[in-house]
Amino acid sequence: DSGVTQTPKHLxxxxxQRVTLRCSPRSGDLSVYWYQQSLDQGLQFLIQxxxxxxxxxxxxxxxxSAQQFPDLHSELNLSSLELGDxxxxxxxxxxxxxxxxxxxxxxxxxxxLSVL
Amino acid sequence: GQNIDQPTEMTAxxxxxxxxxxxxxxxxxxxxxxxxxxxxxxxxxxSYNVLDGLxxxxxxxxxxxxxxxxxxxxxxxxxMKDSASYLCAVRDGDYKLSFGAGTTVTVRA
Numbered sequence: 001d002s003g004v005t006q007t008p009k010h011l012x013x014x015x016x017q018r019v020t021l022r023c024s025p026r027s028g029d030l031s032v033y034w035y036q037q038s039l040d041q042g043l044q045f046l047i048q049x050x051x052x053x054x055x056x057x058x059x060x061x062x063x064x065s066a067q068q069f070p071d072l073h074s075e076l077n078l079s080s081l082e083l084g085d086x087x088x089x090x091x092x093x094x095x096x097x098x099x100x101x102x103x104x105x106x107x108x109x110x111x112x113l114s115v116l
Numbered sequence: 117g118q119n120i121d122q123p124t125e126m127t128a129x130x131x132x133x134x135x136x137x138x139x140x141x142x143x144x145x146x147x148x149x150x151x152x153x154x155x156x157x158x159x160x161x162x163s164y165n166v167l168d169g170l171x172x173x174x175x176x177x178x179x180x181x182x183x184x185x186x187x188x189x190x191x192x193x194x195x196m197k198d199s200a201s202y203l204c205a206v207r208d209g210d211y212k213l214s215f216g217a218g219t220t221v222t223v224r225a
Contacts, residue, residue, distance in 0.1 A: 002158060042203065042217035056212055090158065102147060102166060107158035
């Protein structure tokens with residue numbers, strides 16, 4: 001158990017809908033990262049938050065947004081869902097947000113999103 | 117963008133050794149990580165290299181050559197539980213961590 005909690009584990013929805021994925025980082029970790037993993041692709045970095053503020057942005061679509069709350073939990077909002085958004089969405093956390101070469105990420109168990 | 121290449125699949129026999137190669141081209145370099153991911157589960161950290169050379173951790177070792185943009189993960193004395201996907205990840209000059217597509221290792225009895 002990494003200490004990172006993601007809910008829900010599974011989500012089935014229809015095209016055009018909007019969903020919210022939730023992540024609680026490890027106790028003491030200030031940074032939260034969101035990754036998307038599709039069958040044919042590796043882990044794609046979406047976005048990072050540190051202590052409530054956006055720190056880095058990756059290949060995140062405009063239909064997707066995220067935020068980190070004062071209690072450090074984070075939510076990833078996916079709207080106008082398309083079939084291609086079906087994927088495993090991982091949240092990861094780390095202690096710092098300041099650049100640190102050896103800082104490793106701890107991953108949650110992921111949310112499997114199926115868009116039908 | 118980042119370019120991280122690793123083989124898609126490898127198969128080996130229980131007790132054998134397998135070497136998973138990873139080549140990368142990134143904008144700057146601030147370290148290379150290997151993660152293990154069992155099917156449907158979260159990736160878990162295996163190793164980290166930032167300087168050239170070999171890092172050994174029990175049955176697993178990881179090597180890095182920064183000048184060649186090359187790393188490998190060596191798994192020794194393979195066990196059935198080692199069947200998993202192994203992800204190579206590189207932290208670039210902006211400290212973003214990008215992952216390769218992963219190498220699925222199947223260990224046969």
